[in-house]
Amino acid sequence: MAFSFDTLRRWPDIEAPDLRAWDAADTLILDESASARGELRDGTLVVIEDTHGALSLGAAADGATGIRTHQDSLTGERALHTNSKRVGLEHAAVSRPLDATLVSGARVVLLRLPRSLDALRNIAGLIAAHAAPEVIVYAGGRIKHMTPAMNDVLREFFDRVDVTHARQKSRVLIACQPHDGADPEPSRAMHDGLSVCAFGGVFAGTSIDIGTRFLLECLPAAISGGSSADPLIDMACGSGVVAASLALRHPDARVYASDQSAAAVASARATVEANGLSSRVEVERDDALSLRPDASASFIALNPPFHAGAAVHDAIAPRMFEDAARVLRPGGELWTVWNTPLAYRAALERIVGPTRQIARNNKFTVTRSVRR
Known part of the structure; x- marks a missing residue:
């Protein structure tokens, strides 16, 4: 046909x-x-x-x-x-x-x-x-x-x-x-006691990109949530660095991580396993947070991508902000890191709620948005 x-x-x-x-x-x-x-x-x-x-x-x-x-x-x-x-x-x-x-x-x-x-x-x-x-x-x-x-x-x-x-x-x-075929295996690297695993194609590979590093430096010591019904969420988790870090910093917390990339999910699961966190961190392949119920989360961390395939596009992050807003309960917090020139603060204010700048360096901005 x-x-x-x-x-x-x-x-x-x-x-x-x-x-x-x-x-x-x-x-x-x-x-x-x-x-x-x-x-x-x-x-x-x-x-x-x-x-x-x-x-x-x-x-x-x-x-x-x-x-x-x-x-x-x-x-x-x-x-x-x-x-x-x-x-x-x-x-x-x-x-x-x-x-x-x-x-x-x-x-x-x-x-x-x-x-x-x-x-x-x-x-x-x-x-x-x-x-x-x-x-x-x-x-x-x-x-x-x-x-x-x-x-x-x-x-x-x-x-x-x-x-x-x-x-x-x-x-x-x-x-x-x-000839000489081989099944895919993740690469591994250590960063300050954290083992990071990555299959080919995952953003930043086994390194920790500077935006993620900046976000981790800014996250608060005390975080609401962390139960099975209200896990800490790492949205667009990539290799699982933020999810694993949250679990290590909060030993009693449950963590949920998601990414739409199959390679990212496989990498995050390998990272979680390599750090002995499999019993407390769940990783799912998902388009944003579609598998999570409305008004069910107190804390979400997000380092949003800005590529649609090979093209840079400004519609990707707002779409993620919308799903974060849906999943956050009133008073829940979205912590976001973004390239400063992208100027996401107005979108975060409009879609999620009151947004405050937590930190800014020569390249990135970290914000905290509170769900109305």
Whole structure:
């Protein structure tokens, strides 16, 4: 069947006139892989990091069935399945975690190149370890986000890596003849007694970014909440540094951490386990705090992202502020760190409640907002 890429939407991801659900890299990957894909109907086609469903649904429209997919972004995953219903391909693809069940026996893999080389290394190693020996990987992206180092990473796991001609500012790397595969393992580093674990692609990796450091320096010694029904919350938790720090500082408290990135959740769980905190810290993959009930929290810490994929966008943080406001009980506190030029204070005042600047340095501002 045929469908128009223009019918695809980003929802529930951020939607705006300058953001699209597909681009020229998607169509180039599909065109370059067309002869290898044929009409694979045996579940041996795998699609990884399909932003909002263009690759999976384009392949399904060509006749492929039993497609296995993985998207690090939960909103991207939900957009894929929403789009699949919209175009009449509801059962074409099934989402899997980034493990052997995703790529076992795969003969063709379509991949949107991640910007992180460590994330690419995790993906390439997994494919080489578990896909069919004859697997062919079509890894593409926008040229402005590609580097020669990506070719080198693929060559760590594939004997042959070819590069296609550019088209519409996009390019595809074609890898085959896998060897020396390996399942992803987190990297680890110690910071002042805190063990930080990170899988490839997680913001800041095993380091503690300067915004998070500043937030941790400013958090109060006494915090309300911390029970099972009212845990301390680390929203957009990344590698779990704030969640683990809260649990270590407050030995009797329960902590809840969430992130929409699958790699971040895996990293935060590894960080929590490495610090012996698994009995008190729960980590969930979630779009903001959708799994938490209204008016149920006394304390939320937030270091909000400001990227929608590769694009910087100012709608992401306010969306998180809105969910924090929903989850906070009256008098509950949202502690936020943000790049000062983003000027979030007015939005925090409007969405959450009275907001006071706690600290400011040459780059970041930390605020405390109290739910009305």
